[in-house]
Amino acid sequence: MSETGPGPLLIIGGHEDKEGDRVILRELAGHIAGGKLVLATVASHAPEGYFDAYERAFQDLGVGDLVELYVHERGDTFDGMADVFADAAGVFFTGGDQLRISSQIAGTPIEQAVRDLHARGGIVAGTSAGAAVMSDTMLVKGTSRVSHRIGDLHMAPGLGLMSHAIIDQHFAERGRIGRLLGAVAQNPRVLGVGVDEDTAILVTGDSFRVIGSGAVTVVDGLGVTHSNIAEARPERTLSIHDVRLHALAAGDCYDFERRRPFGPNED
Secondary structure: OOOOOOOOEEEEOOOOOOOOOOHHHHHHHHHHOOOEEEEEOOOOOOOOOHHHHHHHHHOOOOOOOEEEEOOOOHHHHHOOHHHHHOOEEEEEEOOOOHHHHHHHHOOOHHHHHHHHHHHOOOEEEEEOHHHHOOEOEEEEEOOOOOOOEHHHOEEEEOOOOEOOEEEEEOOOOOOOHHHHHHHHHHOOOOEEEEEOOOEEEEEEOOEEEEEEOOOEEEEEOOOOOEEOOOOOOOOOEOOEEOOEEEEEOOOOEEEOOOOEEEOOOOO
16 A cells, blocks of 8 residues: 555456456555455345355455445445444445445545545445446446437536546446547547446556456547537437547556557556
């Protein structure tokens, strides 16, 4: 754990390998370095089985204590639940419903404990719903595998641990390029980052590195010259011109400040 600044974010597209090489979970375990990892199953309406599956997946990867955190009711978070973070090296938000994470912990001692952990150098990881909730504004609902209709997209405030981008997950597998374009059309200043399954980005400072077996798609709308997002009827198909798109594979990196990808051996 770093003592010099905020820790990394590990943002996973879902369905990360838990039985083979476990590249992504191994990366997370490396940052824990034998310390305690809080497994936050808050996103699930039925969390049974999550902890057992991850306990098996992490058992020989060098994680010290693996402790589950689940919130049945928001009011429970004010009764000392956040104490579990006091000596934790990281937290891992599992999948489910991202609205359940934000509605149950935003503005509570648990959210503050997550922020404090991150500020003191701990790693904050999330998969699927746990990935979507990382950004200031999170994607909640939108059609997949079809051209984007302007009224189909629903977004909500996330935890705001990442201000550079909006995250989408299960990206290639569920054909979500249309809805990510819709999200970027609403705010071209913010990058759209689509993460495939068994794939992750490790965010450190103002850049990220891709890990895993799939790809990461970056949609940059800063140079957009036309969009009908604010003018057309909700049932109309999205029109957006001059979007810049990058497809990144394992080892590729991206610089948020320069808004450009770079290779692992480049500065």
